[in-house]
Amino acid sequence: NKINSANTVLDYDFNTADLDDSLLKIPVNETDFDFMLKSIEADVEPKFIENEQELLGSWVYITRLVVKNKPSFYSVRKVSDSWSTKKVNGFANALFSNNVLVDIKDENVFRIDGKVDFFSYNEQVFIANKVNFESALNFRVGMEKNRDQVVLEFKKQDLFVDADEVKNLVGSNLKRLRKLSQVKNSGYYRDPLYLAQLKVVSENEGWDIKYNDDGKLHVSEQSIELVLKVLNNDRLKSMINQEGFDVDVKHKIG
Template sequence: MTLIQDLKSFNIADSTCKLWTFKKQNPKDQPPKYNGHWVDTTEAMVAELKGIIRTQLQYINEQMDYSLLAENNEASVLTITEEETHAGLIKHQFADELPQRKIKNVKTLFNCAFYVIKLVHEDQVLYAVRKTDTTWKSKTASSIVTALFSDAQLDLAEDENFRIQKTIDFFGMAGEIAVRNKSNFESILNYKAAHEQDYAQMSHEDSFLQIFDELQPLTDFIGSNKIHLRRMSAIRQKAFYADPVFMENLRDRHQQYGLNIVFDEDGKIVPSEETCRDIIAALLDHRLSSAFSGNIYDVPDATIV
């Protein structure tokens, strides 16, 4: 069965449900550190959490392999194995509801980065992850008054309030992950940091450096933009820049394909703020021509068929 079929066939109704909250640290040049705690929930909350998962799974009808540039829609997910991510660090913590990990003070909930809805039925575990919103931030919580509208009156709410969203960023089950919100998924599991490291390494590789007269303008253009960083990681994976035939074709045909790229007398790319976007498109091999219409297109994810 596919991952979608496994998720949809999971026995949500008869499963046990626990809610885990996680704080996160990002040590430099190291994997992220997660600190998880579980919280008691009422029967009404359990029913709501299960309902959220059930509803979200109903929307999914298609799965695609996760790639750096792949994008899904509201009816599809991107799939990736857990071992390709830091998900194992999270799973290790929510494996058991140990007494010392139980939340006893509301302050433990403040500044959580995300929460996990964990369902267990027999020997199967399904987990759903969602990034928290601003109501979980201690600064926000301390600077507002929470009001409750009841019986046609507005009254003060006595307890702290934390919003549980009715959407899920990604699901996990049996060693695989189904991603619904790619941006939040990458934020929680530090994929942007991985892309940054990837570009830092590539920018010191001779095979990449030798195609430019100077790399700094491209580095400045990329900056910390997560989309550009993803694209550079994809460029590194494809490594067309290391193929002399590809680079020769690019020099000969870039104008034919409407690419604004400047080459010096030695055939090296001269990047600038005005040309970097087309340089990236070219090195991704995303500027393609239709054999039917003769039109030239930029494609989001060039997949060989």
């Protein structure tokens, strides 16, 4: 069980290394789960499903634990392909009969397993399965919104020769969307000193990053991923032996 074995909680990042025995956390108000919680908590009386057809098309199921004088605890599991109105083998098999789930073997059944993809408590979301978390909350759409927002900022800053080309090159490519969302979150592109130093270092090191005569960045299919990396400060040098590295995940010291 991932929750039982977890001994570390890391801040959520769009690019994350293998979690192993770690959980990720993110404030609930930075996710669409916030809207789901408000919808659930707005219902004084829970709504009961009256027939199996209402379950078809569901993409998650949510468990709510209520303790008096404490925030509610919610656990979420993304619906798998095995969730259907067909007979399945799993943790729990149940039949809808007179609005009650009844254990049965040979009828239409629903499968509920014992795993949790993420859970929420006290305004925080803790993530055990990042892939399912992002899929359940449709993070791609959120990253596409980030793309559009940061491109607008690029235009206001006059940072690129053609900021729309960044949007075109990133498109719906998940790897590039993740990196651009990291760029937005880190905000280095808002720091004029960082941008000035980036230009100096890029020219001194011979990086394949092009500027026009006005100091605006050119971007192309060949350079887009490098440009996104350096805008997120992901080209680093070892203090020990001066080796350089391109990284996807990093944690500040201290």
